Amino acid sequence: MRITEKGQLTIPIDVRKALGIRPGDEVEVRLEGDHAVLQRIERPADYSRLVIEQLRGKGDVPMTTDQIMALMRGDG
Structure with a gap:
């Protein structure tokens, strides 16, 4: 395997299949000794919903959802 200038590498298909890794999955890379x-x-499956529920009401942004969406789109 060769590492790109950005530090990226391609995980071989047999390793992805063995680990059940599919596009969009998250992986952890950690050091164990050398x-x-x-x-x-x-x-x-509902991880995103759980995160949103934990964050709901935590912010103090004085903007409506429409204002935030316009800002994200570059309209604001």
């Missing part, structure tokens, strides 16, 4: 370990991160 080795790097790659592990697929398992998230519950």
Whole structure:
């Protein structure tokens, strides 16, 4: 395997299949001694909803949803 200038590498298909890694999955890379370990991160199916519920009401942004969306689109 060769590392790109950006530090990227391609995980071989047999390794992806063995670990059940698919496009969009998250993986963890950690050091164990002088080795790097790659592990697929398992998230519950409703993980995004759980994160949003935890964050709801935590912010103090005095903007409406429409104003935030316009800002993200570059309209604001």
